[in-house]
Amino acid sequence: NSFGSCSRGCTTIDKLHWWGASIGNAGCEELSTQLVSASKPYDGKPARMVKNLLLGGNMVGDACMGALARAAAKGALKDVGALGLSRNSIGDAGVKALAEALAADVLHPGDLYISGNRFGSTGALALASALSESAAMRRLERLSLADNRIGDEGAVTLADCFATGGARQLESLHLHNNNIGDEGVVAIAQVLSRTAMASMTTTADTKKSEKGIFRTTFETIGTLERLFLCTEGAAEKPQEDLPPAELLPPLYCLRTLNVGSNRASTRAKGALAGMAAQRSVECSV
Template sequence: PLQQPSFSADATEAALGLVDVATLVELKGLGGFWRALARRVLCTRLCRRDGQPVPTQLGEITDLDVEQLIEAGRPGDAAVAGRMLPRLARLHGYGYVGLQPADAILIGSDLQFMAVVTTLSLRNNSIGDKGVKAIAEALKVNAVLKNCNLLNNRLDVESAMMLAKIGRERGIMLSGMKRDQREVSFFNEGLQPADAILIASDLKFMAVLTTLNLWSNSIGDEGAKAIAEALKVNAVVTTLALGNNNIGDEGAIAIAEALKVTAVLTSLHLAANNIGVDGAKAIAEALKANAVVTILNLDSNRIGDEGAIAIAEALKVDEMLNGLGLGVNNVGVNGAKAIAEALKVNAVLTELWLGGNKIGDEGAIAIADALKSGTADLTFLDLRNINIGVDGSKAIAEALKVNAVVTTLFLGGNNIGDEGAIAIAEALQVTAALTNLELRLSSIGDDGAKAIAEALKVNAVVTSLSLRNNSIGDEGAKAIAEALKVNAVLMNCNLLNNSL
């Protein structure tokens, strides 16, 4: 038999802290001294709760880390613990240990006998549909489990819907969210449609959640439909981010239906979702009936002119939307003209993103006319990379001379050239509103820089100016430098990557 060591119990215990769980369990059978010591070490390792002292009695144990038990080849000990520990409330560590369907079946069987465990995480495993059926059967009869995290388990939509039904009926959270959370982010966590269904089910129990971020996952149209159904009855979520989830037109149409009835959602982000004309039209119709959405981000989709025209029609009657993102959407001249006409009658939109659309000079001229109308209330306008040249630049410049509200204007990535820059410089001499001007990658040389420099000598409002990535040489730079000597308001002037 293993002899009691000659050095102190404290030193022995410290040494056992380096021993694996399987060995510690074996030591418990080698006599009273080793049993007591091994139990203390196991309790420290498996039952400690952050910020709390190590339990000294069975009745004090509320948490159990089952990951180490599984690694030691003793998953059944978790079930035994569930029967023996009267205050056990949480099982930790199932995630990231590669549980398979057979493991989930065993766990499901054990759950039926656990009368005190309230929290269980099985996230990030591979329990699959067979495993989840066993878990589902356990959830039907377990009367105390209220939090069971099953995200990222390769479930199909049917299995997720089955779980969601049980969760709703028995008051069980299935996504790891907490009932009292105000903000939740699942950014870029590899979530699939089934995961979104579980999250949507949990929203019913969250009375204070205001922000839900699902950006950069793969929930698809099925996941979007589940979230949309939840939104119809949810009374607290004000910000929803679903960007980069490939929800497509079907998902967008489902979200649009939710927008018609929600009374609380104010900020909706649907960028990079492969939304086309049909999705855009549905959202446009929803905006006509919705009285609360103030921010809508549809950047990087494919709504085209037809979709932009539909959005424009909604803008003519919408009285709430303040920010609209339509960048990189295959919008052309006709779409830009429609948006411009809407701006002439819309008095609430203050921020508009149109960058990355090929609206050209003709589209820019239409936008400029809207800015001169006196009714457009835009303070932020993004026109980067919209394929405009001198004519479009001159039109925007003329609008700036009379417009009293635009404070931020992005024109970078266009073929403005020296002639366009000179026109913009003339506008800078008279504008009393523009504070932030971006002209990077605009083919501006020394002549354009000199004109802007002269304008800066008299301009008293521009605080930020970007001229990076142009063709400004030493002469242009010297002119800018002279202007900076007398200009008292410009705080940021970016001249990187020029020909200095």
């Protein structure tokens, strides 16, 4: 991912890549305690902040998510750019705890992987709400919720979140194998349809801000602006250099979409694939 290049099994001051270490909930709770301690200066030594936290395949569940959320509330995870929690046993309660940390802006990763767990539409609803509420989650670029149980209700909730401005810089979205039917797939297609129509024309009103920096506000955004808005680090650019978030089309930066291995009909999948093609989005249905 774009936030780190350390391979599996790597442990450094700022990168914890523990894939398949089977630490369990108890180990996760101890790790959370240690992360809080490390995040505070001690005996003249600077704080050590973790930037990549990848705990996939570790037999952790809701208790671990609660521990990580508490650590985040104490400022221990504020620099985390990649959070990997795939192939565990996280249910709706665990995702809700994680979502509360996201909504509170104490945790705002650019990459979030929660595939291969046990949550359903309730967890998806909590996550969608957090993505809508948190301004900091604008930086989210990759989201994987594959191999869970969100169904149509969860997919529609996420589509509503995207349609109203949630996760505007999302580049990669994985929802495969989630028991999503026609309703959910069509809802996502409708979001892409809005984006495709909005991208056809560009109008701009450029004016000079009080700080002397040129600002451009857009009713719709064109291809050249996408190159500026969707490149790595765009979320950290001065806000004066970016158009107001509410004027960006939904899912404007999306480049990869996977909704394969769901129960939607061929017709619904075809509609989604067609909209994705108009947007030059690589789509697996």
